[in-house]
Amino acid sequence: MRTTAEGAWRDQLSDPCRVPVETVLASDSPRLAGVDDEHARVLAESGAVLPPIVIHRATRRVVDGMHRLQAAVLRGEDTIEARYFDGSDRDAFVLAVELNTAHGLPLCSADRAAAAERILESHPEWSDRAVSAVAGLSAKAVGAIRRKVLVEGHDVPARIGRDGRTRPLNSAAGRRRASELIAADPRASLRKIADQAGLSPGTVRDVRERMRRGEDPVPSALRTGRPAVGDADGHHRPQPFQLPSRSSGRDAAVMLEALVNDPSLRLTENGRHLLRLLSTHAISRERRARIIESVPPHAVATVSEVARECASAWEDIARQLTTPQRLGGVHRETER
Incomplete structure (x- = not known):
């Protein structure tokens, strides 16, 4: 068109x-x-x-x-x-x-x-x-x-763009097809592969770069997309985002990554602010040790006091988030 x-x-x-x-x-x-x-x-x-x-x-x-x-x-x-x-x-x-x-x-x-x-x-x-x-x-x-x-x-399954080209709404299958075409003919042009796989040249370029790095040509977001759930009227609604269950000794970086992928946080201003703060304070043990060693003797008392104030603030947030009222809301949302 x-x-x-x-x-x-x-x-x-x-x-x-x-x-x-x-x-x-x-x-x-x-x-x-x-x-x-x-x-x-x-x-x-x-x-x-x-x-x-x-x-x-x-x-x-x-x-x-x-x-x-x-x-x-x-x-x-x-x-x-x-x-x-x-x-x-x-x-x-x-x-x-x-x-x-x-x-x-x-x-x-x-x-x-x-x-x-x-x-x-x-x-x-x-x-x-x-x-x-x-x-x-x-x-x-x-x-x-x-x-x-x-x-x-x-x-x-696909939409037609202003240029008349048909592109799939989920490019996972097209990416797989493009990777097969690249493997069969590594010297083929991006345009040729894009036409055969039903993708844009930019997407084919990304597939090629992923293959060069030894990565899966399909990004994790496309491989692990959650299926839609039918409601009482037969319409479809997105499945609610759920955090992985917490276990003892769980790496904070892993939990933070799950939070970053939660659209209810990353798509709101306060949610993004919270994620930035958590990212700043999610410090590994090795990094913690280097920070402690870098504090000069004359600043030890002040840094300790500020650290305790920050820890107290985060502890207060954690305490308020784990009240029965808040946890009850989480359980009701999960059961919907």
């Missing part, structure tokens, strides 16, 4: 021709408020030669140019210059949105949001950026609409 309507649909648009006005039907317009009569009147009175409208050949409905059609009627014209679109009904709406976003009376934000929702329902395989390029919204806004409107049954 290319990013301009003219380029993307050129092979499905006919050459301009004159069409009887009475044979043209009203459009399936992305404009929620319909035709703006004042805008059509201004076009009619301008006397300008207006660009051809676009008509969906299969349905005779206007894809683009309802204001120009009404202006022709106001001028008393029997025919209008038009181009026929020979694509599908669902693609006709996409073209209507793209053309109305690119020129003429701009679509309002509500029009663009409604159009993006409809495109996501008819083209769930399109990436957020591909939809945003058509609807005139940010990819972030499209992603929010996708999460709101798409339910089970719309899930697709």
